[in-house]
Amino acid sequence: xxxxxxxxxxxARGLRKQYGxxxxxxxxxxxxxxxxxxxxTVAVMGPSGCGKSTLLHLxxxxxxxxxxxxxxxxxxxxxxxxxxLARLRRTVVGxxxxxxxxxxxxxxxxxxxxxxxxxxxxPRAARRRATELxxxxxLADRAGFLPAALSGGQRQRVAxxxxxxxxPRVLLADEPTGNLDSAATLEVLRLFESLHxxxxxxxxxxxxxxxxxxxxxxxxxxxxxxVDETRLTGGTTGQLAALVGLEG
Amino acid sequence: xxxxxxxxxxxxxxxxxxxxxxxxxLLAITAATTTLTLGLVLQDAARDPYQSTREATAGPDVxxxxxxxxxxxxxxxxxxxxxxxxxxxxxxSGPYPAIGAVxxxxxxxxxxxxxxxxxxSASIDQPEVTxxxxxxxxxxxxxxxxxxALGIGEGDxxxxxxxxxxxxxxxxxxAVAPDSCLVPCYIGPPLDELRPExxxxxxxxxxxxxxxxxxxLDCVVQSPGLVWMTRGDVRSVAPQEEALTYLLNLRLDxxxxxxxxxxxxxxxxxxxxxxxxxxGLNPWQETLEDVTENTRAxxxxxxxxxxxxxxxxxxxxAVLVGGRMADQSRRVGLLKAIGGTPALVAVVLLAEYMVLxxxxxxxxxxxxxxxxxxxxxxxxxxxxxxxxxxxTASTVGVVAAIALGVVILATSVPxxxxxxxxxxxxxxxxxxxxxxxxxxxxxxARLPVPLLVGLRVxxxxxxxxxxxxxxxxxxxxxxxxxxxxxxxxxxxxxVGMVSRLEDVRTEYLNQVLLVLVVMLLxxxxxxxxxxxxxxxxxxxxxxxxxxxxxxxxxxxxxxxSLAQVLxxxxxxLLGIPGGLxxxxxLGGxxxxxxxxxxLAVVPGTGVAVALLSTITARFGARRPTAEIxxxxxx
Numbered sequence: 001x002x003x004x005x006x007x008x009x010x011x012a013r014g015l016r017k018q019y020g021x022x023x024x025x026x027x028x029x030x031x032x033x034x035x036x037x038x039x040x041t042v043a044v045m046g047p048s049g050c051g052k053s054t055l056l057h058l059x060x061x062x063x064x065x066x067x068x069x070x071x072x073x074x075x076x077x078x079x080x081x082x083x084x085l086a087r088l089r090r091t092v093v094g095x096x097x098x099x100x101x102x103x104x105x106x107x108x109x110x111x112x113x114x115x116x117x118x119x120x121x122x123p124r125a126a127r128r129r130a131t132e133l134x135x136x137x138x139l140a141d142r143a144g145f146l147p148a149a150l151s152g153g154q155r156q157r158v159a160x161x162x163x164x165x166x167x168p169r170v171l172l173a174d175e176p177t178g179n180l181d182s183a184a185t186l187e188v189l190r191l192f193e194s195l196h197x198x199x200x201x202x203x204x205x206x207x208x209x210x211x212x213x214x215x216x217x218x219x220x221x222x223x224x225x226x227v228d229e230t231r232l233t234g235g236t237t238g239q240l241a242a243l244v245g246l247e248g
Numbered sequence: 249x250x251x252x253x254x255x256x257x258x259x260x261x262x263x264x265x266x267x268x269x270x271x272x273x274l275l276a277i278t279a280a281t282t283t284l285t286l287g288l289v290l291q292d293a294a295r296d297p298y299q300s301t302r303e304a305t306a307g308p309d310v311x312x313x314x315x316x317x318x319x320x321x322x323x324x325x326x327x328x329x330x331x332x333x334x335x336x337x338x339x340x341s342g343p344y345p346a347i348g349a350v351x352x353x354x355x356x357x358x359x360x361x362x363x364x365x366x367x368x369s370a371s372i373d374q375p376e377v378t379x380x381x382x383x384x385x386x387x388x389x390x391x392x393x394x395x396x397a398l399g400i401g402e403g404d405x406x407x408x409x410x411x412x413x414x415x416x417x418x419x420x421x422x423a424v425a426p427d428s429c430l431v432p433c434y435i436g437p438p439l440d441e442l443r444p445e446x447x448x449x450x451x452x453x454x455x456x457x458x459x460x461x462x463x464x465l466d467c468v469v470q471s472p473g474l475v476w477m478t479r480g481d482v483r484s485v486a487p488q489e490e491a492l493t494y495l496l497n498l499r500l501d502x503x504x505x506x507x508x509x510x511x512x513x514x515x516x517x518x519x520x521x522x523x524x525x526x527x528g529l530n531p532w533q534e535t536l537e538d539v540t541e542n543t544r545a546x547x548x549x550x551x552x553x554x555x556x557x558x559x560x561x562x563x564x565x566a567v568l569v570g571g572r573m574a575d576q577s578r579r580v581g582l583l584k585a586i587g588g589t590p591a592l593v594a595v596v597l598l599a600e601y602m603v604l605x606x607x608x609x610x611x612x613x614x615x616x617x618x619x620x621x622x623x624x625x626x627x628x629x630x631x632x633x634x635x636x637x638x639x640t641a642s643t644v645g646v647v648a649a650i651a652l653g654v655v656i657l658a659t660s661v662p663x664x665x666x667x668x669x670x671x672x673x674x675x676x677x678x679x680x681x682x683x684x685x686x687x688x689x690x691x692x693a694r695l696p697v698p699l700l701v702g703l704r705v706x707x708x709x710x711x712x713x714x715x716x717x718x719x720x721x722x723x724x725x726x727x728x729x730x731x732x733x734x735x736x737x738x739x740x741x742x743v744g745m746v747s748r749l750e751d752v753r754t755e756y757l758n759q760v761l762l763v764l765v766v767m768l769l770x771x772x773x774x775x776x777x778x779x780x781x782x783x784x785x786x787x788x789x790x791x792x793x794x795x796x797x798x799x800x801x802x803x804x805x806x807x808x809s810l811a812q813v814l815x816x817x818x819x820x821l822l823g824i825p826g827g828l829x830x831x832x833x834l835g836g837x838x839x840x841x842x843x844x845x846x847l848a849v850v851p852g853t854g855v856a857v858a859l860l861s862t863i864t865a866r867f868g869a870r871r872p873t874a875e876i877x878x879x880x881x882x
Contacts, residue, residue, distance in 0.1 A: 057874040060796075062873050062874040063873075063874040082800065082801045083802065086795065086798055086799060086800035086801070087798070089796065089797065089798045090797075090798030091798075095796055095797075097877060099877075101789075101793050101877060103704075103790060103793070104682055105681075105683065105684040105685075105689070105704075105707065106684075110689060110693075113693070114794070114797060115797045115798055117693055117697070117700060118700075118797055118798040118799050118803075119798055120697075123693045126693070127693075146684065148681070162797070166798070
């Protein structure tokens with residue numbers, strides 16, 4: 001671990017992302033400052049198109065900011081080469097996407113082991129780790145299934161297992177329940193709760209208040225900028241399902 | 249009517265929407281149709297100059313010759329003259345004496361066959377003088393191809409069997425091909441290079457040039473050129489009267505019956521050893537065959553090459569159409585949603601490619617026909633230039649059928665698949681689910697990341713892999729066949745006039761081969777670009793995701809290149825035996841191709857495809873990762 005002296009795993013300063021120019025200028029992210037501590041769960045909320053997903057891409061090094069800086073695990077990533085960013089993504093960041101983004105032609109197990117193989121793990125070690133992770137997300141019996149044969153909730157759990165493959169410092173989730181029904185949302189919420197309990201740092205972008213209620217800190221975003229920040233206590237430590245109204 | 253109008257309108261609009269792809273497709277099919285047309289009409293183009301020369305020189309229908317006997321008996325002129333009385337013969341010129349001789353010009357020696365002619369014009373076979381004048385005592389006229397090969401013309405001094413003559417003219421004839429024998433002669437490799445397995449027996453051949461001072465009666469000239477002199481001059485250079493050959497030109501009442509006439513009256517059956525002293529007959533059709541032999545070889549090459557190009561065009565169209573169908577799924581959904589039947593959808597998708605095929609057939613026929621005169625053998629040494637040959641209904645039919653066949657073969661599968669797609673899925677523009685090739689995925693897990701990416705890209709679209717392998721295999725087959733033909737041309741060893749003609753022939757046929765190879769390589773390169781581009785677009789999402797999971801852009805790019813290079817290497821390996829089989833089917837011997845050339849084809853193919861695919865993949869992967877991943881939600 002290489003947390004900074006202040007204990008931040010992820011830090012952004014003056015982060016901006018603009019598209020177009022002149023009258024067509026769009027400020028997707030407009031002057032964002034953010035600090036995420038190790039083991040913290042931060043939820044970023046806001047309406048569609050407010051820049052949440054762009055922010056997540058900037059924080060994970062999938063996209064480059066127009067201005068500002070991002071530090072991840074003590075390293076400034078906004079000026080890194082694509083190659084260095086790729087190496088960083090292998091070990092420091094894990095992504096969970098709203099659309100799952102599983103490889104359709106790979107089984108659940110093959111999807112989960114992929115990041116480990118890309119990181120250079122031996123096939124045996126990658127397979128062992130993937131099996132453990134599928135077990136952890138409750139899908140050991142679905143390891144050989146293709147994504148098309150899994151429910152939405154199961155697919156998202158596979159995606160979470162894949163994101164954890166290389167034990168990332170930060171897990172960035174972009175609308176992880178956006179495509180799920182209530183039952184599947186509950187499955188994923190429970191999974192995130194267990195991750196939080198295990199000390200995993202999480203940044204979750206969502207417009208679902210039920211997800212936001214599980215975080216340690218809730219940030220509201222509008223027109224590319226943070227407009228409010230609330231520290232929640234006991235968010236994910238209480239009775240989650242009852243809290244978010246998914247159980248009677 | 250309204251239905252046809254709708255189909256036509258939709259097809260044309262879609263073509264206009266994607267002009268670059270339409271142009272590339274048009275080029276691919278046109279390359280095949282042009283080459284095929286060239287092959288089909290080339291023989292007609294070559295026939296024109298011969299016919300015009302035959303008319304201008306009052307070419308004979310049959311040339312009859314009697315040779316002197318090796319025992320020193322004079323040629324049997326009586327048997328020759330008796331031919332003038334055979335039924336069907338309406339006119340004749342000759343008999344003319346001819347002798348094999350050694351000509352010296354500018355310190356160089358060449359064997360010749362000298363024909364004794366009258367200064368006055370003959371009614372049959374009066375060679376057309378293209379430079380200087382016709383024969384006169386003490387002056388020699390040189391056949392145009394021979395003069396060209398030696399670089400001589402009017403006024404140049406030559407010696408024949410030691411006697412000096414000036415060249416008084418240069419002329420062409422339709423009576424004999426420039427490299428055929430009238431007097432006893434030998435055409436083939438140098439005698440000292442003959443191998444035991446060669447069909448010609450070297451023993452017993454006495455070359456006139458080996459004993460020019462006092463040549464024996466049974467000496468033969470080797471690969472001679474043709475000259476004309478007066479009868480007296482021919483006799484003056486002949487060692488003895490008994491060494492003379494005589495030839496007679498015959499006009500028949502039915503020129504088309506010349507082969508039958510020759511067969512009926514030739515003292516020797518065709519293509520068999522014969523000791524008869526009777527006349528040998530050569531119909532004008534055989535001379536035409538000899539004169540256009542090279543053009544015929546070029547024609548065979550062009551037809552074969554055109555067929556290979558058609559196969560490559562199938563791959564081009566299939567790859568492009570397959571890629572476009574993925575883009576068109578929403579359009580298919582809309583058509584179905586407003587009441588289009590699966591059949592209508594398939595016809596609409598096919599129609600635009602049919603339009604392209606018909607345009608390509610028209611353009612290819614026109615261009616091939618226009619180019620044909622440029623590819624007629626320049627060594628034929630005939631009067632007049634090759635003209636644009638007429639397009640026969642059969643030629644047009646064959647070319648159009650092949651162009652349409654290419655399109656139907658390549659588009660019917662994806663069009664049928666699109667027609668069967670569920671309307672809801674098509675409207676949702678759902679991407680086609682990639683194939684799963686479990687064993688390849690398992691194997692790839694044990695390999696370095698670029699190979700892992702490459703093999704998994706391959707595993708997603710096996711049909712495209714097959715097209716890629718087939719495209720390269722066809723190209724390499726053509727290349728191996730061309731290398732074999734080239735090696736065969738280069739290995740042929742002749743002396744004398746034939747050697748000079750062979751140089752021209754080799755250059756000509758090598759040019760035709762070069763045209764074919766360039767066309768093949770161009771179309772194969774277009775295919776490689778199509779396949780890489782389609783693969784890059786098709787795997788854009790998977791590549792972005794893999795990059796999000798930690799693969800570097802370099803690993804992704806290398807993986808995409810490997811996904812093209814690996815099938816290309818397999819295609820090259822298959823193409824070598826394919827090419828050797830093609831050579832065997834065309835009656836050639838592939839053993840003449842140097843082994844290093846065959847071996848170099850495989851890595852050469854790999855390097856070429858790697859370069860093309862790397863550049864194309866780089867263009868195809870310009871869209872940022874985040875944008876691609878986000879696009880799925882849009």
